[in-house]
């Protein structure tokens with residue numbers, strides 16, 4: 678449904694994406710996971726016909742985005758990073774306006790606007806001004822305008838960014854719903870988001886795809902590394918570091934303002950030994966908490982340990 682081959686884009690001399698190739702099957706919900714500046718938006722703008730690539734090809738439902746732009750655009754709905762919503766329009770007027778841009782005619786158009794607003798849970802706000810909506814509601818309207826022309830493919834660029842936790846949950850549920858009937862490419866820099874929503878994840882870093890996996894397999898791979906924080910009531914970080922640093926399996930201990938961070942060998946849980954050592958010193962153990970990996974650390978891990986495996990697997 679989406680086929681990308683050797684896609685490369687330069688901004689001036691800067692190569693933002695570097696011969697990207699991937700394929701997304703009809704009905705798949707695929708996560709595009711990468712840190713800031715990885716090239717997610719650039720790729721999505723090419724796929725949705727907003728920008729030409731310098732090299733390579735991209736097709737949507739068999740239509741080349743460069744050679745058959747109208748056919749390709751008709752089959753893709755796009756929720757950009759920031760949706761250009763017209764604040765002085767009502768929700769209904771805005772979605773109707775977008776539908777007109779796709780040459781939809783009445784009475785089909787009006788019915789379709791109602792239908793899509795119902796689908797995204799905004800039908801009861803159809804007559805509200807866009808300026809009066811919360812961020813979460815605006816994202817729903819953004820999704821409605823992406824869906825209104827009944828595209829096969831949906832491209833969603835960081836759709837939950839800036840929403841509060843409740844809105845994030847609701848919007849993810851909506852994406853899951855929509856994903857049952859569409860092929861979806863969704864970008865994010867949140868690992869848990871792809872776990873919840875996606876069938877497959879493409880990991881992009883510095884304009885290249887560095888790994889591809891099922892989200893559960895990806896999480897399993899990353900769980901091997903143990904990093905945790907230890908906070909002790911009545912000892913100095915240097916003293917703690919000295920005691921913990923000598924334990925088997927502990928690779929490194931770094932002092933922080935309010936405790937220490939411990940890095941231990943993969944597949945060796947050193948937490949019980951660390952706790953015992955602290956209690957044995959009659960210090961108060963206030964906190965022993967796993968530290969989440971930052972995306973940068975995840976990429977480092979994937980690109981240094983697993984890239985080879987991935988390439989071997991082909």
Ligand SMILES: Nc1ncnc2c1ncn2[C@@H]1O[C@H](COP(=O)(O)OP(=O)(O)OP(=O)(O)O)[C@@H](O)[C@H]1O
Pocket residue numbers: 688691693711712713714715716717718719720866
């Ligand atoms: N219009 C532009 N002119 C020059 N450089 C750009 C332009 N747009 C993007 N870039 C650069 O290209 C690279 C990729 O940007 P892109 O916006 O595709 O990344 P992204 O993965 O979407 O990042 P983010 O998570 O921050 O949205 C970045 O280094 C960015 O600074």
Ligand SMILES: [Mg+2]
Pocket residue numbers: 717718719758834
């Ligand atoms: Mg972006």
